[in-house]
Amino acid sequence: MIKDEKSLNEKKLIREFFSDVGSAYLADQDIILGIGDDAAVIKNSKNQCSVLSIDTALSDVHFFSDMDPSDIAYRSVSISLSDPLACGAKPSWFILSITLEETSTDWLSKFKSGLEDISSEFCIPLIGGDITKGPLSITVQVGGYTSESDIIKRSTANDEDLIFVTGSIGKSFQSLLNYKQGKGENSSYTRPSLRKGVASKLNGIASSAIDISDGLFQDLNEICKLSKKGAEGFF
Numbered sequence: 001m002i003k004d005e006k007s008l009n010e011k012k013l014i015r016e017f018f019s020d021v022g023s024a025y026l027a028d029q030d031i032i033l034g035i036g037d038d039a040a041v042i043k044n045s046k047n048q049c050s051v052l053s054i055d056t057a058l059s060d061v062h063f064f065s066d067m068d069p070s071d072i073a074y075r076s077v078s079i080s081l082s083d084p085l086a087c088g089a090k091p092s093w094f095i096l097s098i099t100l101e102e103t104s105t106d107w108l109s110k111f112k113s114g115l116e117d118i119s120s121e122f123c124i125p126l127i128g129g130d131i132t133k134g135p136l137s138i139t140v141q142v143g144g145y146t147s148e149s150d151i152i153k154r155s156t157a158n159d160e161d162l163i164f165v166t167g168s169i170g171k172s173f174q175s176l177l178n179y180k181q182g183k184g185e186n187s188s189y190t191r192p193s194l195r196k197g198v199a200s201k202l203n204g205i206a207s208s209a210i211d212i213s214d215g216l217f218q219d220l221n222e223i224c225k226l227s228k229k230g231a232e233g234f235f
Contacts, residue, residue, distance in 0.1 A: 011222070036226070037154050038083040038211050039142075049151060051144045053083035059136035064179070069107045071190035072138070073114030078192050079213070080140040081122065085199045086211040088152035089144035091122055097130040097139040122196065150203040157208040157227035166195050169216055 019035045026034050032049060033041035039053035057076045059065045067075075081091050096115070115126060175189035202209060208227060212219040224231050 032148065032151065033087075033153065038086040038209075039089070039144075041087065041151055043148060044145075047147045047149065049089075049146055049148050051084045051087050051089035051146060051151075052141065053080065054139065054141040055080040055083070056137060056139045065136065067190060068114075069110035070114035070117065073111045074118050074191050075114075075189075076138040077115065077118045077140050077142075078194060080142045081118075081194055082211045082213065084142055084144040085194065085196075086152070086209050087146070088150045088199050088203050088206075088209070089146040090199060091124050091142050091144040093124050093127045093143050095128045095141040095143075096126055097132070099132045099134040099137045101133070101135060146199075146203075152202055152206055152209045153226075154208055154210050154223050155226035157223050157229050159229065161207055161229075163220065163231060163233070165212065165216065166198055172213070 014035060023034065030043040031040065032043055033039070039051045042050045042052065044050055055076075057063055057079070062079075063072050063075055077094060077096070080094065084091050098111075118124075119126060171188060172192070175187050175192075178187055179189040208223050210219045210223055220231055223229070
């Protein structure tokens with residue numbers, strides 16, 4: 001992160017002011033998972049569920065304003081895809097809303113190129129969105145599907161579970177440092193990679209999962225709290 005937007009204590013604010021809004025109606029609307037997990041899960045049919053998540057990226061908070069517009073687009077969508085993947089779902093579409101100070105055809109053409117890159121990589125269409133005038137910000141909603149039996153929650157860890165991480169711990173921070181040092185071209189900061197096949201491989205194996213974009217210990221603590229378990233790590 002460029003600035004400490006987490007100083008607002010996002011999780012605490014969500015718990016105190018938003019997590020129980022309309023919670024009495026979750027079951028009536030076939031909501032299996034609401035606020036508090038990586039994504040919301042809605043039961044569609046006998047065994048199929050929709051998995052929905054949303055993320056907002058702000059200029060000079062979540063990305064550098066001087067980045068190539070194609071990388072801004074790619075990074076904003078890529079980061080949003082990690083939440084449904086952590087729930088065991090395959091992303092199927094995305095919606096994008098963007099706020100712009102001014103409309104530049106050159107900037108937007110490059111931005112579109114980044115959207116097309118990640119759309120092609122994951123075979124997902126952009127199906128809607130909104131454009132508003134204001135400081136640069138990008139909001140991405142991602143939808144995916146999975147069977148009810150394959151949903152992976154934060155709250156279902158078991159005793160004696162082993163803890164695994166996909167990828168390298170600290171790689172995100174290192175890629176940020178590399179970018180600041182002028183090594184950002186084609187880096188994992190401007191174009192973070194996702195392990196597309198991980199979700200399907202976790203189904204039936206992982207008892208719980210979480211996107212650790214906030215850091216291993218902070219996010220592992222979320223699993224522990226929701227699952228009412230402890231954890232031990234040896235480094």
